[in-house]
Amino acid sequence: MQAIIGSAMDSNKNIEINLVEGVRNFQNPVLFLASGCNSLIGAGHQARQAEFFANAELKVIKHGGHMMFGERPVEAAEIVRDYLKR
DSSP states (O other), rough: OOOHHHHTOOTTBOSSOOTTTGGGGSSSSSSEEEEEOTHHHTTHHHHHHHHHHHTTEEEETOOOOOHHHHSSSHHHHHHHHHHOOO
């Protein structure tokens, strides 16, 4: 992860490339999945990311934490399966 993020930064650790340029042109449905108990990259963060896409949907697993697929596997898998059926 650090290598990927680092490749987008200049020598002063500033992001030097636009990581979202053009994503609004992608018209297919995009699923953002968040957990209700994750305040760092939970629903609020994912909602902000979804705004970059033309056709995004946010689903929140209410009682999930950072490891939602391990903590709430049935709910997480059901949401992903429903998305993939489209």
